[in-house]
Amino acid sequence: MPFLRAFVRTARMIRHTGVLAAGLPPDEEVLLDAPDERLAPALVAAGGGEYGPAAKVLAHTREAAEWENRDRYVRRLAAFAASRTEWFDAWQDASPHDPDLLLVKAELAVDRAFGSPARAELLREVGPLIVAAAEAEPGDPVPWRVALDHARGTNAPHTDFEDVWAQAVRRSPHHYGCHVAALRYLSAAWYGSHAECFDFAERAAQDALPGSLLHALPARAAFAYLTARSPQGVPRARLDAAADLAIELSRTYGAADPWPAEVRNLVVCVLIELERWPDALEQLRLLGPYATSFPWDRLAEDPLDRFLELRDGVRLEVAATLPLRGGPARPGAH
Structure with a gap:
């Protein structure tokens, strides 16, 4: 009987697997982390050493209070700056106090610290960068999402985490990125259950x-x-x-x-x-x-x-x- 069941299962797979591919794009058409139509040109320009389009798209998200898009774009731009620094260095030289630059800078520093064995020590040095990003645009919840990640990486006690969380939800009660960061802190893998x-x-x-x-x-x-x-x-x-x-x-x-x-x-x-x-x-x-x-x-x-x-x-x-x-x-x- 086990042999018969295995035979029937295999026959079913052979008969139906091709039909079930309907509606699924071929493997070669699948894209990993494809940027949207606004971020894509900014990444292309950054690849050529130009920071202007990235600065423009982030400025738009700030002025329009598009906090979810802003969070996504900041993550992607920081990840890009980690491997291609020319455009980011040029941006820092031209506009060191730009609130959008400060936010990407804080995200980049936190990401780098998380990738280091000396994570907690490096993250403690990053604190002032997060404060600068938060003060540059007081209504922006995204620096507080970065602060929640920072709290997780520095082994911050629950009381400190709750203070940061309160600042985040005060600015955007339903911000997905902040909730994800809080959820990770509260997970069993970190400081919760x-x-x-x-x-x-x-x-x-x-x-x-x-x-x-x-x-x-x-x-x-x-x-x-x-x-x-x-x-x-x-x-x-x-x-x-x-x-x-x-x-x-x-x-x-x-x-x-x-x-x-x-x-x-x-x-x-x-x-x-x-x-x-x-x-x-x-x-x-x-x-x-x-x-x-x-x-x-x-x-x-x-x-x-x-x-x-x-x-x-x-x-x-x-x-x-x-x-x-x-x-x-x-x-x-x-």
């Missing part, structure tokens, strides 16, 4: 507006739990509820929309861990060509290769459940 992490994420999601990325916060808590393989028990129902909430959020956006790409990559990963193969395939179809480093870089050194490998695995698992003489199941069916 899985229960504390889930409680925080679920409260934030409950208070969030429709369409807010905060509805994916419990899925981040689920990912942290599932990948930690911790003995602390989290009921399966709680994990499924987190995934369902993120699926509902994903369905509010159009297919192949780059804005929710990281959330969709996250929920695919969680659904794979939960072995909810049809739901994972539906999200892969909605995702289109937009792969993101997170969460796959937490699982492998090559995030794109890992994404493509697991995408193929999802198709095989769905195909193995279909009847030999039937068609593919409705996408998203349990």
Whole structure:
């Protein structure tokens, strides 16, 4: 009987896997961390040593209070400055007190410190840079997201963390980046627990507006739990509820929309861990060509290769459940 079951499973995979590729872009068309139409020209210019477009796009996010975009752009520009410094050095020379420059500078310093064995010592030296960025634009929550990361890296006590968190939410109560930074501090991998992490994420999601990325916060808590393989028990129902909430959020956006790409990559990963193969395939179809480093870089050194490998695995698992003489199941069916 085990041999027969294995034979039937293989036959189902052979029959249905090709059909299930419908709606999925070919491997060679999948993009990792593709910038949007505003950031892409700034990165191209920075690659040529010009800082002007980067300064302009960040100034726009500040003036328009586009805090989520600002947070994303600051992270990407800081990561780019870590490997290509010419444009950033020129920006510092030309406008050393530019609030946008100060923010990228603080993010870059925190990122570098986290990559060093002397993390805590280096981060303590970074504190004044974060203060300067926060004072340069008092209404901006993004420096306080950087401060939350700083608090995590310096082993700050909960009282200090709560003070920084209060400053962050005072400026933007539903800022996704700040919530993610707080969630990481509260995780079992750092200074909290899985229960504390889930409680925080679920409260934030409950208070969030429709369409807010905060509805994916419990899925981040689920990912942290599932990948930690911790003995602390989290009921399966709680994990499924987190995934369902993120699926509902994903369905509010159009297919192949780059804005929710990281959330969709996250929920695919969680659904794979939960072995909810049809739901994972539906999200892969909605995702289109937009792969993101997170969460796959937490699982492998090559995030794109890992994404493509697991995408193929999802198709095989769905195909193995279909009847030999039937068609593919409705996408998203349990």
